Amino acid sequence: MKDTRHAGVTSQFKIRIGEKTHVGADGTRLTAIRELSLDLAPESMTVLMGPSGCGKTTLLRIVAGLDDEFTGEIDMPAHARLGFMFQEPRLLPWRTVQQNIELVAAPGFSGKDLETLAEAVGIAEMMSRYPQELSLGLARRAALARAFSTEPDLLLLDEPFVSLDERTADRLRRLLLKVWSARPTTAVMVTHNPREALQLADNLVVMAPRPTHVLAVESIDVPQKDRDPAMIEALLTDLSKRFPANFSEM
Numbered sequence: 001m002k003d004t005r006h007a008g009v010t011s012q013f014k015i016r017i018g019e020k021t022h023v024g025a026d027g028t029r030l031t032a033i034r035e036l037s038l039d040l041a042p043e044s045m046t047v048l049m050g051p052s053g054c055g056k057t058t059l060l061r062i063v064a065g066l067d068d069e070f071t072g073e074i075d076m077p078a079h080a081r082l083g084f085m086f087q088e089p090r091l092l093p094w095r096t097v098q099q100n101i102e103l104v105a106a107p108g109f110s111g112k113d114l115e116t117l118a119e120a121v122g123i124a125e126m127m128s129r130y131p132q133e134l135s136l137g138l139a140r141r142a143a144l145a146r147a148f149s150t151e152p153d154l155l156l157l158d159e160p161f162v163s164l165d166e167r168t169a170d171r172l173r174r175l176l177l178k179v180w181s182a183r184p185t186t187a188v189m190v191t192h193n194p195r196e197a198l199q200l201a202d203n204l205v206v207m208a209p210r211p212t213h214v215l216a217v218e219s220i221d222v223p224q225k226d227r228d229p230a231m232i233e234a235l236l237t238d239l240s241k242r243f244p245a246n247f248s249e250m
C-alpha cells in the first residue's frame, strides 16, 4: 500500500520561511516563525509537534496560501490542489452534507466515488442531513470526506481530532488512515497529542518554541498499521527524553 511512497524522491513541496511576523490591531509585532525549512516527502504523512502557540497554525495557513505576508517561499507544483481539515468542520449550514462535499469535489469525482467515500467514512446515511443535525464526530467525518473529495495533492489537517472523546477520535484516526491509504497523498497534520502523532506520522517534525523553526525530523519507518501500543509507548519514552518540551505528557 505504502510502497508507492519514495522518501528519497525529490519533494514537490518545499517550505522556506525567512520570517513571519504578525502585526496586531494595536501595531504590536510578534514573530511567529524564523528560518524554517521543511520538505514534504511525496505521499507521506508529516506531523508537526510543537509547544503551544509556537506557530503551527500560522505555518499551515501560509502553506495553504491563506497568508502571504511573510518572507520566503512555498514551492509547489502549479495548480496543486489543496485539501483542508480544520478543528472546526466548517460545513456550510444551509447545504446538506452531500452538497457540502459536491461543492468542492474534484471535477472527475463521480457520484459513485462519492458513494464509496461516504461509505468508507461512515456517513452514507447522513448525506441528505444538514450539518447542524450532526454530532461533532459525524461532522468531522463529513469534513474528512469533503477534504478527500477534492482529490488533493496536498492535504492539510489542523488538529482534526481535538476535543472528541478518545473512542471517537481513535475511530476517526483509523478512518483517516483507511481513506489515505486507498489514495495516498502528501499530508501535513498538526496535533498536540503525542500518541496520535506517533500513530499517524511517517515524518515527525519537532518544532522549536516561538519564533518556531524545525528542531528535528524523526522518520518512523514502520507502517502505521503495524504500530502497536507498546511500540508507540517506546517511541514516546525516547522522544520525551530527547525533546521534553514537545513530548512530555500533555
Ligand SMILES: Nc1ncnc2c1ncn2[C@@H]1O[C@H](COP(=O)(O)OP(=O)(O)OP(=O)(O)O)[C@@H](O)[C@H]1O
Pocket: 022, 023, 024, 030, 032, 050, 051, 052, 053, 054, 055, 056, 057, 058, 059, 210
Ligand atoms: N492574526 C494574528 N495576529 C496577531 N497574532 C497572531 C495572529 N495569529 C496568531 N498570532 C499569534 O502568533 C503565535 C502563533 O500562533 P499559532 O496559532 O500559529 O500557534 P500554534 O502553534 O498553532 O498554537 P496552538 O498550539 O495553541 O494551537 C501566537 O502567539 C498567536 O497568538
